Amino acid sequence: MAVPKRKTSKSKTASRKVHNxxxxxxxxxxxxxxxxxxxxxxxxxxxxxxGRHVISVEVSD
Known part of the structure; x- marks a missing residue:
C-alpha cells in the first residue's frame, strides 16, 4: 500500500478540493x-x- 513520504501542504490539499x-x-x-x-x-x-400555455396556474391575491 502506498504511503506518502511528505506531509501534504494546506495549499496542495485546497487546490485539489476546489473542484468538489x-x-x-x-x-x-x-x-x-x-x-x-x-x-x-x-x-x-x-x-x-x-410559448404555449401548458398548465393552469392559480392566481393568489
Whole structure:
C-alpha cells in the first residue's frame, strides 16, 4: 500500500478540493413574466413552455 513520504501542504490539499464545491443553480429569466425559472421546464408563474400555455396556474391575491 502506498504511503506518502511528505506531509501534504494546506495549499496542495485546497487546490485539489476546489473542484468538489457545489455548483450554483442556473436560473434564466423569462421574457414574458421576468420571473426566474429553470431552463427547459414549465414557468411556475405563467404556466407556459416554449410559448404555449401548458398548465393552469392559480392566481393568489
Amino acid at each position: 464545491m457545489k455548483k450554483p443553480v442556473y436560473r434564466a429569466s423569462k421574457s414574458e413574466s421576468g420571473a426566474p425559472a429553470l431552463p427547459h421546464r414549465v414557468c411556475p408563474s405563467t404556466g407556459q413552455y416554449n
